Amino acid sequence: xxAVNEYLLNLYKSLDFKNEKDxxxxxxxxxxxxxxxxxxxRASIWLYNDKKSCIICNSLYLxxxxxxxxxxxxxxxxxxxxxxxxxxxxxxxxxxxHTHQATSCFSESYLKPLGIKSMYDTPIWxxxxxxxxxxxxxxxxxxxxxxxEKYFLTGIADLAAKILDxxxxxxxxxxxxxxxxxxxxxxxxxxxxxKEAQQFIIEQDRAKALGTLTxxxxxxxxxxxxxxxxxxxxxxxxxxxxxxTEDSLNDMRGCAEIIEDSTQRIYKVLQNMGANDxxxxxxxxxFSIKESIDSAIHLIHAPENIKFKINDHIGDxxxxxxxxxxxxxxxxxxxxxxxxxxxxxxxxxxxxxIIISLIPYKEFCSIEISDNGVGMEEMTLKKIYxxxxxxxxxxxxxxxxxxxxxxxxxxxxxxxxxxxxxxVGTTVKIALPKLEKLS
Amino acid sequence: MTTHIAFxxxxxxxxxxxxxxxxxxxxxxxxxxxxxxxxKECYNYFLDNELEKITAVxxxxxxxxxxxxxxxxxxxxxxxxxxxxxxxxxxxSEYKNIIGNMQDVGVFAKPIDFNAFxxxxxxxxxx
Numbered sequence: 001x002x003a004v005n006e007y008l009l010n011l012y013k014s015l016d017f018k019n020e021k022d023x024x025x026x027x028x029x030x031x032x033x034x035x036x037x038x039x040x041x042r043a044s045i046w047l048y049n050d051k052k053s054c055i056i057c058n059s060l061y062l063x064x065x066x067x068x069x070x071x072x073x074x075x076x077x078x079x080x081x082x083x084x085x086x087x088x089x090x091x092x093x094x095x096x097x098h099t100h101q102a103t104s105c106f107s108e109s110y111l112k113p114l115g116i117k118s119m120y121d122t123p124i125w126x127x128x129x130x131x132x133x134x135x136x137x138x139x140x141x142x143x144x145x146x147x148x149e150k151y152f153l154t155g156i157a158d159l160a161a162k163i164l165d166x167x168x169x170x171x172x173x174x175x176x177x178x179x180x181x182x183x184x185x186x187x188x189x190x191x192x193x194x195k196e197a198q199q200f201i202i203e204q205d206r207a208k209a210l211g212t213l214t215x216x217x218x219x220x221x222x223x224x225x226x227x228x229x230x231x232x233x234x235x236x237x238x239x240x241x242x243x244x245t246e247d248s249l250n251d252m253r254g255c256a257e258i259i260e261d262s263t264q265r266i267y268k269v270l271q272n273m274g275a276n277d278x279x280x281x282x283x284x285x286x287f288s289i290k291e292s293i294d295s296a297i298h299l300i301h302a303p304e305n306i307k308f309k310i311n312d313h314i315g316d317x318x319x320x321x322x323x324x325x326x327x328x329x330x331x332x333x334x335x336x337x338x339x340x341x342x343x344x345x346x347x348x349x350x351x352x353x354i355i356i357s358l359i360p361y362k363e364f365c366s367i368e369i370s371d372n373g374v375g376m377e378e379m380t381l382k383k384i385y386x387x388x389x390x391x392x393x394x395x396x397x398x399x400x401x402x403x404x405x406x407x408x409x410x411x412x413x414x415x416x417x418x419x420x421x422x423x424v425g426t427t428v429k430i431a432l433p434k435l436e437k438l439s
Numbered sequence: 440m441t442t443h444i445a446f447x448x449x450x451x452x453x454x455x456x457x458x459x460x461x462x463x464x465x466x467x468x469x470x471x472x473x474x475x476x477x478x479k480e481c482y483n484y485f486l487d488n489e490l491e492k493i494t495a496v497x498x499x500x501x502x503x504x505x506x507x508x509x510x511x512x513x514x515x516x517x518x519x520x521x522x523x524x525x526x527x528x529x530x531x532s533e534y535k536n537i538i539g540n541m542q543d544v545g546v547f548a549k550p551i552d553f554n555a556f557x558x559x560x561x562x563x564x565x566x
């Protein structure tokens with residue numbers, strides 16, 4: 001018995017495997033070992049199909065030829081007594097396989113053609129049900145099996161159950177891995193597609209913004225340029241005359257004014273755009289949020305009837321700790337305050353006020369600027385960041401204010417959001433992230 | 440008899456330019472130029488002054504409250520005898536797209552060719 005145990009132990013050790021694909025190799029090892037140990041002519045392992053209607057030979061070792069076969073199928077409907085015995089017995093010990101109750105059904109079709117006289121079958125049990133059978137076949141009648149042989153064969157059947165069980169787990173793991181790989185591939189493909197789509201949208205937006213900006217600049221510069229050309233044409237025509245009347249002199253003075261006014265407008269457009277770039281580039285100095293607000297209020301020279309109110313939630317001292325680089329925030333606030341002043345002037349509000357609320361949180365700070373001016377309609381709000389979009393008359397505003405504000409806030413890593421209601425007022429919310437300490 | 444014309448443009452300086460350049464022909468033909476800074480102002484003038492007929496309207500296309508297209512559409516329907524002209528800084532392909540199928544509308548490109556403009560006024564006043 002000790003020899004059997006040692007043999008079994010060695011088998012256990014040699015049958016370890018990591019890949020479900022190695023199962024047939026391990027089963028072949030098992031059938032060969034069993035065949036040799038039991039001194040049989042054929043040893044095989046059969047497993048039920050999924051429907052449990054047939055058993056299929058997964059490994060058959062032929063001792064005489066020292067080779068393996070597989071694939072033979074035996075169905076329950078053809079051999080019901082054998083299958084019944086499989087379900088109900090721990091072993092089928094058929095010394096005369098042709099007459100044994102369980103195996104006699106194989107006599108004509110299977111045993112005689114192959115010359116099999118005796119059979120020893122051990123059903124393979126797993127988790128309370130028969131999943132297959134370990135089968136030893138002998139060409140010479142075998143009258144009995146020793147206890148150690150029976151012990152060994154039962155041990156092998158249990159080992160086969162464990163191997164099959166492990167193979168199932170490995171198969172499931174393999175399927176899971178494949179599924180996971182497929183999901184990962186799909187995820188990668190979709191992520192890539194999304195990135196491409198996002199990039200496309202960004203490029204489209206850039207192209208659109210650039211297009212809008214170009215059209216805006218072109219339109220804004222075209223009008224004064226046309227005026228200059230026309231005014232100049234009149235001056236040239238007058239100068240071509242030999243004498244100048246008082247009227248012609250007045251005309252030329254008028255044309256000179258038109259040229260000056262138009263040139264100033266062109267200069268203002270160019271200055272606004274250039275100044276914006278300069279502000280973004282000059283990031284050496286640090287300014288506290290409070291300093292930027294105070295400075296912006298001071299610089300816009302708001303009409304006296306407009307009151308500025310600052311609500312801060314942490315007090316001046318702490319507020320001084322938060323700062324931004326460069327004058328971008330100040331410039332952005334000036335543009336916003338100017339818009340608020342225009343909105344308040346248009347409403348002719350007796351209680352005109354601009355309320356500035358500061359809500360710091362950790363290293364973040366939110367600035368809200370609310371006015372009780374005329375407010376904006378939805379359509380105006382949608383176009384508010386479009387370059388050269390203005391609700392003011394020609395010459396009063398060139399429509400770059402909020403375009404510049406958004407650009408400046410973005411360059412500070414912040415975000416801007418505007419809500420407005422006609423006749424109630426407008427609120428501009430600026431969220432500034434990762435502010436530096438002033439010191 | 441006074442000839443009334445309307446000049447509609449949101450560009451203030453162009454009105455000043457028109458007054459300067461048309462001074463001679465205004466005197467010659469007794470022309471009154473009505474200046475409007477938006478299509479809506481001109482539209483309201485037509486509603487409020489049924490009797491005083493404006494012979495010709497020269498209008499910019501892009502204006503804030505009521506654009507030139509809307510104004511001319513109104514004039515074509517309610518005042519079919521009023522001559523209409525667009526004065527536009529848009530390229531020919533652009534304004535042709537905008538004007539679409541509008542019939543009998545003249546177009547002056549900006550910068551205005553004032554010689555052609557004055558010539559047109561001559562024709563209007565003679566007829």
